Amino acid sequence: MSGRRVVITGSGWITPMGHDLDSVWKRLVAGDTMVGPIDRFDAATFPTSFANQVRDYDWTKYVESAARHGQPGMHTAFALGAARQAWNASGLGDMDGLDRRRCGLYLGSGEGALDFDSYQKSTTASWQKDLAKINEGSWHAAAAEYIDGAYEVAQEPNEPITHIAREFGLRGPAFNCLTACAASTQAIGEACDILRRGDADVMISGGTHTMLHVLGITGFNRLTALSTRSEDPEHASRPFSRSRGGFVMGEGSGVIVLESLEHAEARGATILAEVTGYGSSADAYRITDLHPDGRGPAAAMHAAMREAGIDPKRCDAQGRPEVQYISAHGTGTQENDAIETKSVKLVFGDNAPKIPMTSIKSMMGHLICAAGAVELITCLLIMREGIIPPTINLTDPDPDLDLDYVPNVARAATVDTCLSNSFGFGGQNDTLVVQRPRP
Amino acid sequence: MSRPVAITGIGPVTAFGLGIEPLWEALEANETGIKPLEAYDGTQWNCPFGGELPKDAFAIRKLVPKHYRKATKVMCRDIELAVGGALFAVKDAGLTTAGTGEGEPTIAPDRVGCHIGAGLICPDVNELGEAFVVSCDDDMTFSLGHWGREGMQHLTPLWLLKYLPNMLACHVTIVHDCQGPSNTITCWESSAPLSMAESMRVIQRGAADACLTGGVESRLNVLATLRQQYAGRIVNASVGDDPATLVRPFAEDAGGTVLGEGGGILVIEALENARERGATIKAMISGIACTQSITDNILTEASADSIADAITLALGQASLSAHDIDAVVPMGLGIPGIDRAELEALRISLGERGPTLPRVLLTPATGNCCAGHGAVQLAVATRAIELQRLPGRDTTLNHVLILTASQGGQNTATILSQESGS
Numbered sequence: 001m002s003g004r005r006v007v008i009t010g011s012g013w014i015t016p017m018g019h020d021l022d023s024v025w026k027r028l029v030a031g032d033t034m035v036g037p038i039d040r041f042d043a044a045t046f047p048t049s050f051a052n053q054v055r056d057y058d059w060t061k062y063v064e065s066a067a068r069h070g071q072p073g074m075h076t077a078f079a080l081g082a083a084r085q086a087w088n089a090s091g092l093g094d095m096d097g098l099d100r101r102r103c104g105l106y107l108g109s110g111e112g113a114l115d116f117d118s119y120q121k122s123t124t125a126s127w128q129k130d131l132a133k134i135n136e137g138s139w140h141a142a143a144a145e146y147i148d149g150a151y152e153v154a155q156e157p158n159e160p161i162t163h164i165a166r167e168f169g170l171r172g173p174a175f176n177c178l179t180a181c182a183a184s185t186q187a188i189g190e191a192c193d194i195l196r197r198g199d200a201d202v203m204i205s206g207g208t209h210t211m212l213h214v215l216g217i218t219g220f221n222r223l224t225a226l227s228t229r230s231e232d233p234e235h236a237s238r239p240f241s242r243s244r245g246g247f248v249m250g251e252g253s254g255v256i257v258l259e260s261l262e263h264a265e266a267r268g269a270t271i272l273a274e275v276t277g278y279g280s281s282a283d284a285y286r287i288t289d290l291h292p293d294g295r296g297p298a299a300a301m302h303a304a305m306r307e308a309g310i311d312p313k314r315c316d317a318q319g320r321p322e323v324q325y326i327s328a329h330g331t332g333t334q335e336n337d338a339i340e341t342k343s344v345k346l347v348f349g350d351n352a353p354k355i356p357m358t359s360i361k362s363m364m365g366h367l368i369c370a371a372g373a374v375e376l377i378t379c380l381l382i383m384r385e386g387i388i389p390p391t392i393n394l395t396d397p398d399p400d401l402d403l404d405y406v407p408n409v410a411r412a413a414t415v416d417t418c419l420s421n422s423f424g425f426g427g428q429n430d431t432l433v434v435q436r437p438r439p
Numbered sequence: 440m441s442r443p444v445a446i447t448g449i450g451p452v453t454a455f456g457l458g459i460e461p462l463w464e465a466l467e468a469n470e471t472g473i474k475p476l477e478a479y480d481g482t483q484w485n486c487p488f489g490g491e492l493p494k495d496a497f498a499i500r501k502l503v504p505k506h507y508r509k510a511t512k513v514m515c516r517d518i519e520l521a522v523g524g525a526l527f528a529v530k531d532a533g534l535t536t537a538g539t540g541e542g543e544p545t546i547a548p549d550r551v552g553c554h555i556g557a558g559l560i561c562p563d564v565n566e567l568g569e570a571f572v573v574s575c576d577d578d579m580t581f582s583l584g585h586w587g588r589e590g591m592q593h594l595t596p597l598w599l600l601k602y603l604p605n606m607l608a609c610h611v612t613i614v615h616d617c618q619g620p621s622n623t624i625t626c627w628e629s630s631a632p633l634s635m636a637e638s639m640r641v642i643q644r645g646a647a648d649a650c651l652t653g654g655v656e657s658r659l660n661v662l663a664t665l666r667q668q669y670a671g672r673i674v675n676a677s678v679g680d681d682p683a684t685l686v687r688p689f690a691e692d693a694g695g696t697v698l699g700e701g702g703g704i705l706v707i708e709a710l711e712n713a714r715e716r717g718a719t720i721k722a723m724i725s726g727i728a729c730t731q732s733i734t735d736n737i738l739t740e741a742s743a744d745s746i747a748d749a750i751t752l753a754l755g756q757a758s759l760s761a762h763d764i765d766a767v768v769p770m771g772l773g774i775p776g777i778d779r780a781e782l783e784a785l786r787i788s789l790g791e792r793g794p795t796l797p798r799v800l801l802t803p804a805t806g807n808c809c810a811g812h813g814a815v816q817l818a819v820a821t822r823a824i825e826l827q828r829l830p831g832r833d834t835t836l837n838h839v840l841i842l843t844a845s846q847g848g849q850n851t852a853t854i855l856s857q858e859s860g861s
Contacts, residue, residue, distance in 0.1 A: 002644070045587030068735060101748060105731065109625075111559045111604075119662070120581050123568045133565040137483030139661055149669025152662075153738065156559055157604070157625040158847040165731045165848065171745055174731035174849045175633055178557070178625045179605045186622055193640050199728075214583070215562070218591045219599030280620035280646070282553060284612040287513065287600055299549065299618065303646065425600070426609035428621050 003196030007437065009269045010092070010257035011377045012085020014078045016052035016250050017364060020085065025381050028389040029410045033363040035233045035248055041116075041214055048226040050233035051212050052250040052365030054078065069163055071150050073112030078253035078370070079160035079208035080167060087168055090257040092202065095267050103202040104172030105161045106191035107255075108183025110209030110369040112155030113216070118146040160208050160253075172200045178369065181329070182424030183207050184254065185372030185432055189278030191258050201263040206373035208253035217249065223288075225333060235393045237366075239330040239359035240337050240405045242398040247331040250365025254373030272380050277310065277433030279303025284427060290335060294343030296429040297329075297421060301347045304419065304431040313349045321351040323433070324413065325382055327375045327420040328405075330359025330391065331366055340421065341401045356413065358406045362392045372422035376432060379418035383436050388413050442643045446855070447718040448532025448706030450524040451818040452655065453805045454490040454699055457497065458527050459822050462805075466819070466830035471804050473682040473697050478659040485668055486676045488685060489659045490699025490806025492520070502526055504538055507614055513597045514610065516700070517560050520811075521607035521655040522614060524704040528651065529615060532706035533718060537616035544616065545716060546708075552619035552647035553612045554638045555704065556630025556654025557604035558810040561662040569593055607655060611704070619647035627845035628770055629729070630654040631702060631813030632853050636727040642709050649708040653817070656810035657700035664698060670738040670846070672696055672774055672807075686803040688771030689778050696772040696802060702811015703818045722824045725838065725854040726756030732780075732848035740776035741844035746784035749852035750840065754788070757854045759838060761789040764854070766797040766829060768816045768841045772807050777844055784842070796840075797829055813843045817853065824857045 011021065017034055018024040027034075035052045043049040059077035060066040062084035072080065087093055092103075122145075126138035158176045165174060173194055179186050184207025191203035211220070220226045227246040229236035237248040264271055280303065283296035290296065305312050310322045329340055345352045360378055367374055382388055387410050394407035416436045423429045454472025455461035465472060473490045481487035499511050499519040503526070514522065526538060535542045536551075574590030575581050600606055605623040612621050620641050624633045631654030638650035658664060667673050674685050674695035687693040713720060730749040732742035754760065769781045785793030801815055808815055820839045823829055827836055841853040 042583045043587065045584045046591075047587075101730070114662075119567075120571050123564055124571050124575060124579060124581055127568050127572055129572070132569060134568055134661070136480040136661055139564070140484055140665070143661075143665055147665065149666070152666045153670050156627070156847060158627060158845070158849065161626075161731070161849070162737050162847045166733055166735070169733060171731050171733060171748065173729045174626070175637075175729070176625050177622050178603075179608075179621075179623050180603060190622070190637060190640070193644060196644075197640065214586070218586075218594065222591060222594055222596045222598050223600070224596070280622075281549070282608075282612040282618050282621035284548065284616050284618045286613065287510065287606065287609055288597065296618070424605060426603060426605040427612060428605065428608075 004198060005261035006192045006195045006258055006275045007261050007264050008256050008272045008275065008380065009259050009264050010086040010090030011380060012082040012089065013252065013254040013374055013377055014054060014057060014081040015252040015364060015374060016054050019057060019081065028360060028363060029387055031390050031392045031408060033234055033392065035236060035365060040212060043217060046217055047221045047228045048217060049230045052248060053212060054252050063167055068166060071154055072163055073154040073159055074210045075109055075112045075208045076160045076163050079255065080163055082206065082253040082255035083164045083204060086255045086257045091269055100169045101171045102200050103170045104174055104194060104200040105164055105170055106175045106187045106203055106205045107161050108177050108187035108207035108369045109157050109160045110178060111157045113210060113213040115147060115151055116214040121146045164204060179428040180424035180426055181368055181371055182422040182428040182430045183369035185420065185422035185430040186280060188373065188376060189280060189430055189432055192275045192278055195258055195260050201260050203258045204255060205258055206255035207370040209367060209369035210251035211368050212249055212251045237332050237362045238393040239332040239362050239391055240398060240401050241394050242396045244332045244334060244337060246333050247361060248365040250367045252367050253370050254377050256377065271437040273383060273434045274437055275432060276435050277304035277308030279431045281429045282427050290339045294339045294346055296427060297340060297343035297423055298346045300429040300431040304433045308433040312347050313351055321354050323355055323417050323419045324415040325388060325418045326355055326357035327379055327418060328357050328359045329421045329423045330361050332361060337401060341403055344403060353403055356388050356404050356406050358388060358391045360389055376420050376434065379420055379434050382418065383415050386412055386414055443710040444639045444642050444707050444724045445710045445713045445720045446705055446722045446821050447708050447713050447720065448528040449818040449821050450528030450531060451703035451815050452520045452524040452701040453815055454492060456493065457523055459818055463822055465804055471683040473685060473806050479661055482678050486673050486697060487678050488676055488682050488697050490697060491659055492700060497523060499523060503614060513601050515560055515601045516657040517557060517655055518607050518610050520657060520701055521555055522610050524655060525611045525651055528704040528706050538614040546649050548616040549618040550648040551617040552638060552641045552650040553608050553617040553621040554634040554650060554652045555608040555611060556624045556634045556810045557607045558625060558656040560602045560604060561660050562602050564661055611651060617651060626849040627809060627847055628812045629843040629845035629849040629851045630810040631817060632727060632843055632851035633729060635817065636729060638707055639724055639727060648712045649706060651704050652707055653702060653704040653814035654810045655702035656808060658698050658809050659700050667698060672739060686773040688773045688800050688802060689782060693773045693775050693778060696774055697806045699806020699808045701808045703814035705817060720858045722821045722855040723858055725856040726753035727851065727853045728752030728756060729849065729851045732850060734848065737848045738846060739774050741780035743780040743783035743787060746780055746842065746844055746850045747787035749850045750784060750788035753852040753854050763838050764789060764796060764840045765836045766799065766839050768799045768820045768839060770843050771800045771802050773802055780844060781842055799829060816841045820855050824855055
C-alpha cells in the first residue's frame with residue numbers, strides 16, 4: 001500500500017432491521033430477520049410478494065432543517081439518516097477549524113423510484129392501441145396532470161451526495177458511482193484512494209438504495225433472481241444452502257466517515273478500523289453470468305490483499321490465517337454462492353475452510369447498492385464485539401459448498417482482519433480489507 | 440504528478456455522427472446538430488428540438504463483432520452509443536482488442552480498466568405501455584393484480600438489464616475484454632471528467648496501464664425530457680424556430696438548454712506504456728480536480744467559488760499558473776445561473792484574463808449530452824491540442840481548461856496539455 005493510511009472514524013446505517021447500530025447488531029447476532037410481505041404496494045400476485053422493508057423511518061429527525069432538503073427521494077432520505085449517524089459518531093461536527101474544502105463524498109447510490117402510478121396513468125391515457133405506442137402530445141398533457149415534477153427530479157442517483165454535502169457543508173471531491181450490488185464497496189475503495197493521494201482529508205462514503213418498488217421487483221422477477229418462497233418469507237434468503245432460490249430484496253443505506261490517519265490522530269478521533277486494501281476487477285464475460293472460473297472475484301480479492309500486504313495462504317505461529325473473517329457477497333442465488341465459494345478457495349487455498357465466511361443477506365436481505373457498506377460496517381462491529389453473526393436458514397447445506405459459513409448460530413471469535421466482497425450485476429467485482437487499528 | 444497519463448484515442452458520439460471528424464468539421468463551419476426531434480413527436484412539447492444522432496449514422500449491429508450481435512437486443516440507446524464510441528476510440532488509439540478483430544491484444548486484458556459515466560436511464564415508454572395495457576380491466580383501469588400475473592410477462596426476461604447504468608461499461612468491457620477496474624459514475628454533466636479522474640487514479644496507483652473512459656447518455660425520451668422541463672433547464676421553443684440560435688451560452692438573453700444525446704469514450708494510457716508501443720500522444724492529462732457546490736438550487740445554479748476551487752486545484756496539480764491557460768472549453772449550457780458561475784469562476788481563479796480567454800462552445804452545436812457532455816468537451820479539447828487549432832483559426836495551445844458544473848453540484852476542472860508543454 002502506498003500513500004497515506006486511511007481509517008474509519010464513524011459509521012451509521014438505516015436498514016430494514018433497525019435504524020441504529022446497536023439494535024441492528026443485536027438482531028444480527030440473534031440470527032433474527034424481519035422479512036415479510038410487501039405492503040408498500042400490492043404485490044400479492046407478483047412471483048415475489050415479500051421483502052425486507054425499512055419501516056417507521058423519519059428522515060427529518062436526522063437533519064438540521066428539513067425545509068432545506070425539500071422532498072428527497074427515498075434513497076436520499078436513507079442516506080441522510082446514515083450520514084448523520086456517521087458524522088456525529090466521528091465527532092467531526094465538534095472540530096474547530098475543519099476545512100470543509102478538504103472533505104469530500106463518494107457514494108454508491110442507486111437511483112430513486114419512478115412514480116409508477118402516475119407514469120402508468122400518463123401512459124395508458126395516451127396509448128394508441130392501433131399503433132401500439134403512446135401519442136407523445138397526449139402523454140405530455142396527461143403527465144402534466146398526474147406526474148409530480150419535484151418528485152421526479154429528486155430521483156437522480158447523485159441526489160444523495162448533493163443533499164449530504166448541503167447538510168454538512170462539504171465542498172471537496174464529490175462522486176457517485178452505480179455499479180449495482182458492488183457500488184458502495186467500490187465507492188469506499190475509491191474514496192480511500194482519494195485520501196491516500198492527499199486529494200482530501202475526510203471522505204463520507206458508503207451507499208444507499210431502494211429497488212423495493214413495482215418496477216424494481218418486476219425487473220428482478222423477470223430475471224428470476226429473486227426468491228419466490230412466498231409461503232415462507234422468513235426462510236427465503238438461504239445463502240449457501242442446497243435449496244437456495246434467489247435473493248430477498250432489502251433497502252437502506254450504510255455510510256462511514258473515512259479520514260487520513262494523520263487527520264484523525266491530530267484531532268484525537270476514535271479510530272474504529274483501518275482500510276488497508278481495496279481491489280477491483282471486471283468479469284468481462286457475459287451480461288447475466290459470472291465467469292465460471294471465478295476469475296473476476298479472485299482478481300479483486302488478490303488485489304485487495306496485495307495492497308494490504310496480506311498473503312492469503314499464510315498462517316501465523318498459532319495456525320491462524322491472516323484474514324479471520326470474510327463477509328461474503330452471498331446473495332443466495334445458485335450461481336453467486338457457488339462461484340464465490342470457488343473463488344475464495346482459489347485465493348485462500350488450504351486456508352479457505354479455516355476462515356468463517358457469512359452472509360448477513362440471509363437476515364438483512366439484499367440492499368443492492370447499499371449492501372457493501374452495510375456489510376463493511378458489520379465487519380467493524382465483528383472486530384469490536386468479537387462475535388460473528390451467522391448465516392441463517394442454512395439448514396440443508398449444499399454438499400458442493402464446503403466452507404465455514406457459520407450456520408444459523410453466532411460464534412465468538414477474535415477477528416483482527418476482515419475481507420468484504422461485493423459483486424455487481426454487470427461484472428464489477430470489489431473487495432475491501434479492514435483491520436483492527438494498529439499502532 | 441506521478442506516472443504521467445496520456446490520451447491516445449478519442450471516440451465522440453454526437454448529433455453529427457460517430458468520431459471526431461464530423462464533429463470537428465461542424466464546429467469549424469459553425470453548424471448545429473440540433474434539429475426537430477425524430478425520437479418522438481415533440482411538436483406539442485415546450486421544446487420540439489434535440490441534438491439527435493441521425494438515424495442513418497448509427498447501426499450498432501454493424502459495428503460490434505459478429506459474435507456479439509445477439510447482445511445488441513438488450514442494449515438501450517445509451518448502451519449502443521457507448522459501445523459505438525468505445526469501438527471508435529479503441530481504433531483511434533491503434534489498439535487491438537477482442538473487439539477490433541483478430542490478433543493478440545495490444546495490452547493485457549487485466550491491465551485495461553473501464554470507467555464510463557452514465558445517467559438515470561428511462562425505460563422505453565412504449566415497451567412498458569404494452570404491458571400496462573394488458574394489465575387494465577375492460578374500462579382501462581390499471582390493476583397491479585393483473586400486472587403481477589400477466590402484465591410483467593410482456594417484458595423480456597432481461598428487460599431490467601437494458602436500463603441499469605452500469606450496463607454501458609458492462610458491454611464495453613465484454614466487447615473489448617477489459618478485465619481491470621471498472622466503474623460507472625453518475626454525476627450528470629461531470630460524469631465523464633470524474634470518470635477520467637478515476638481512470639487516471641487507477642493507472643497511477645498501478646491497477647491498470649490503460650483505461651477506456653468517458654461518458655454517454657441519451658435523454659431524448661419523454662420521461663427524461665419531462666424531468667428536465669420540470670427542472671427548469673430546457674429552453675422554450677416552438678416548431679419553426681431556428682435551431683442554431685436556441686442555445687445561447689453566456690448571452691444576456693440565454694433561456695435554457697436543449698437536450699442532445701451522445702458523449703464519447705477516450706483511451707488513456709500510462710505515458711511510458713503509450714510511448715513504448717509507439718502510440719500517438721494526442722494530449723496529456725495535466726490535472727483533474729473536482730469540488731462540490733453548496734447551493735439550495737442545484738438545478739439551475741452553481742457555486743462560482745467551488746468551480747474556482749476546482750480550477751485552482753487543477754492548476755496546482757499541473758504545476759501551472761493562471762497565465763499558462765490558452766483556451767477554455769466550458770460547459771456553456773445556456774442556463775443563465777450556471778453560465779454565470781462558470782464565467783465568475785474563471786475570473787476568480789484566473790484573474791481578469793480568465794473571462795477573456797478563447798472559449799469553445801459546444802452546447803449550441805450538440806445540445807446538452809448530459810452524462811456524455813463532458814466527454815464531448817474532452818474530445819474536442821484533445822483534438823484542438825492535436826491540431827493546434829481552435830474552430831475557425833490556428834493558434835498555439837499548450838494547455839486547455841475544460842469545465843463542468845453538473846446538475847447536483849459536482850464540478851470538475853481538467854487541464855489537457857500538449858505533450859511537449861506538459
